[in-house]
Amino acid sequence: MNAPAHPGAATAVPHIIKGRTVLGADVEHGGFTTPALDIDALVWPRREPGPAFDTPVADVIDFLVEVGTRLQFDSNPYLQEALEHSLAFNTLERRILENTYRAMPLFFDRTNLEFQVAADVGWGPIDGWAPIERPHGLPAAHVRAFPPRLAHITAGNTPAVAVTTIVRGALSKGVHLLKVPANDLFTAGAVLRTMADVDPDHPTTRSFSAVYWRGGETTVESAIFRPQFFDKLVVWVRTRPFAVPIVTPGPGSRSCRSIRRCRCHSSDAKPTSPTNPARPRPLLRRPTCRCSIRMPARQVVSST
Numbered sequence: 001m002n003a004p005a006h007p008g009a010a011t012a013v014p015h016i017i018k019g020r021t022v023l024g025a026d027v028e029h030g031g032f033t034t035p036a037l038d039i040d041a042l043v044w045p046r047r048e049p050g051p052a053f054d055t056p057v058a059d060v061i062d063f064l065v066e067v068g069t070r071l072q073f074d075s076n077p078y079l080q081e082a083l084e085h086s087l088a089f090n091t092l093e094r095r096i097l098e099n100t101y102r103a104m105p106l107f108f109d110r111t112n113l114e115f116q117v118a119a120d121v122g123w124g125p126i127d128g129w130a131p132i133e134r135p136h137g138l139p140a141a142h143v144r145a146f147p148p149r150l151a152h153i154t155a156g157n158t159p160a161v162a163v164t165t166i167v168r169g170a171l172s173k174g175v176h177l178l179k180v181p182a183n184d185l186f187t188a189g190a191v192l193r194t195m196a197d198v199d200p201d202h203p204t205t206r207s208f209s210a211v212y213w214r215g216g217e218t219t220v221e222s223a224i225f226r227p228q229f230f231d232k233l234v235v236w237v238r239t240r241p242f243a244v245p246i247v248t249p250g251p252g253s254r255s256c257r258s259i260r261r262c263r264c265h266s267s268d269a270k271p272t273s274p275t276n277p278a279r280p281r282p283l284l285r286r287p288t289c290r291c292s293i294r295m296p297a298r299q300v301v302s303s304t
Helices: 059-067 077-086 094-102 102-110 110-121 123-127 160-172 187-198 218-224
Strands: 016-019 019-024 033-036 130-131 142-145 149-153 174-179 208-211 232-235 254-261 293-297
Touching: 016 077, 016 123, 016 187, 019 187, 033 232, 059 102, 059 110, 059 123, 059 160, 059 187, 077 094, 077 187, 102 160, 110 160, 123 130, 123 142, 149 160, 160 174, 160 187, 160 208, 187 208
Parallel strands: 149 174, 149 232, 174 208
Antiparallel strands: 016 019, 016 208, 130 142, 142 254, 254 293
């Protein structure tokens, strides 16, 4: 492990709660401190849609591209601070960490972002109902990718894990709680604080929280890792059972669900959207009728 920048001094780790930076040294973790957790603030109630559920993905991409221009290491104080603090907690040497931080704008390249949308989900389903032609003369069905509610238990072996989780999570238009690891306490916060500098009220900014608690702390995990708050957990290293379904990042994983609408609805019925309360059952992950099914979409969140 690298030598700490300030030997003997506990490093303050900021929390990001729905896009807002929370500072404090209320909890000592041995070498670093964090603000006290407000459990209620860590979840997005299902009675209302997530901030970006109906935001066009083109707007999300425009926003991410602008964020990428602000992630130049030489001019970004959050990345510089993250590097200096991370040297005390990460086993990677300065050269590797710094090179990773300097490469972060590549994750926000427009061509890369558009490729991910086209390859993983498709432009039609991610923003609305897309038709699917069926064989044998059957009427067309329609699918759409529904924004997920995900909690991420990320790994800290490289800062790229945090930035990948944020970028792909933003493209999903869902809401995301990141539990940052003890060996990468600052990368997620640096990226999310940069997003807030670009636009603190943008729906994507308000769709992310990044906090630390000690893994396995039942007072926290038993309260928030529940199906009424999150659809799935994205776990990089599974070490214990959880109460909600697990997604392990990788080529075969799934995290964004799609809903298929059949023709039993009247022809003039408008397909429901994430913010249309006319038929809210898809929000509760229940079919609108017995002919409706949920179809898996390719992962649009954390991936190796």
